[in-house]
Amino acid sequence: MKIYSFWRSLATYRVRIALNLKGIVPEKVIEVNLMKGQQREAEFRAVNPMMAIPALVDGDGPVMIESLAIIEYLDETHPSPPLLPKDPRGRARVRGLAQLVAADSHPLIVPRVREYLEHQLKHDQQTVTAWCRHWHTQALTGLETHLKGKETGKFAHGDQVTLADICIASQAAGAKFFNVDTAPFPNFVRITDEVAKIDAFARAHPLKQPGAPATV
C-alpha cells in the first residue's frame, strides 16, 4: 500500500489513524507538500485531479481518493477492529458525525479555499483566520449537540472507537491549528482527550509526522 500524505493534512491524518488501528503499515509514504503547492504539480494531478490528499494505492489497483471512502475501503478489506457499528441506525449516526466534520466543515478551511480568499478575494490573514474559526465553531456546536445524546459513551458512539472518533480527532487538530476555543464543547473535549491516549491516534498526529514543526 502507498499513501500520498503531508503532515498538516487533516484528511490524511484521518486515514493514518485508520491504518494504525488496523495495523497496516504502508510500504511507501509519498510526501505532497501542500505548503509548497506540490498538489498542483502535474505529477500529482495525474494521481488526483482534485489536487487533494490523501490518495491511497493498494497493490496495483487504481488510486483511491477521499478520506472517508478510503477508510471505508480499509474497514471492508481489514475488518478488525471494525470502525462502524453493526446496526444500520448506528452506522448512519457514525457516518453522519463523520460527514459533519469531513463534508460540512473541513472542506471550507482547506488550503485551496484559504488561497482563494487570500489571492482572488484579497482578504488579509486575519479575515481568513476568522473564516476558518467561524466554520470550526459551527461544526463544534453541531458536534457537541450530537455528543450530548445518549448514544455517546466513552467515545462518540458507545464504548468502541469508530470513524466518528477519527473525524473528531481531525477536527481537534484543526481547532489547534486555528487556535479555536474548544472550552464551550466539553463532550467534544472529553472525547478528544480520550482518543489522544490511544497509540494509533497519537502516532498519527500531524505534529508527529516527518517535516512537522514542534508546535503550531
Next chain:
Amino acid sequence: MKIYSFWRSLATYRVRIALNLKGIVPEKVIEVNLMKGQQREAEFRAVNPMMAIPALVDGDGPVMIESLAIIEYLDETHPSPPLLPKDPRGRARVRGLAQLVAADSHPLIVPRVREYLEHQLKHDQQTVTAWCRHWHTQALTGLETHLKGKETGKFAHGDQVTLADICIASQAAGAKFFNVDTAPFPNFVRITDEVAKIDAFARAHPLKQPGAPATV
C-alpha cells in the same frame, strides 16, 4: 419515514433520488425553506444543529443527517436495487466520486457559505457567483478525469446506477443553478443525460418539487 426537504437543496435531491430508486415513499415531507432562513429557526435547530437539510427520521428513531450517510442507511435497510458495487475497490471508487461532489465541492456553495461571503465579507452577487462557478468547475474537471477511466460504463461505474450517479445528478442541477458551462466535460454531460431519462431521477429533480419555480 419523514424527510426535511426544500426544492432547491441539492443534498436533499440526492436523498430523494435514492428514495425513488428504492421505491420508498416518505409519509411526510416537511419543508424547510432555505430562502426564508427557516433552517436557522429554533424548531429546525432542534432537528439538526448544523442547520442543514436533508434530515430523515425512520419510525421513532433518532434524526439522521448528511445526505451520503442517509443514502447508505437506505441502501443497507432496503438493499434493492443496490447503490454500491459489491467489490471493495468499486465501492471505494463510487464513494470517492460521491464525496468529490458531496464533500469537496457542494459544501462550498451552500446558502450559509454564500451568505457569509455576502454579509460578513461584503462581496457583491457577481463575486459570489464567480466563487460558486469556480468550485463547480474544479469539481467538474476532477469528475471528468475520473469518468474517462475504464471503470465508467453507461453510468459512472459500470452499467448500473450507483451513489456516484446520484451525486453527479446533483452536481448537474447545481451547474444549472449557477449557469456553469458543462460543455468541456462530455463524459459528465453524457451521464447526466443518461440518468435524466430514469423516472426516479426525473421525479426527484429540484424543479419538480412543490414551491419550485418553472426555471432557474
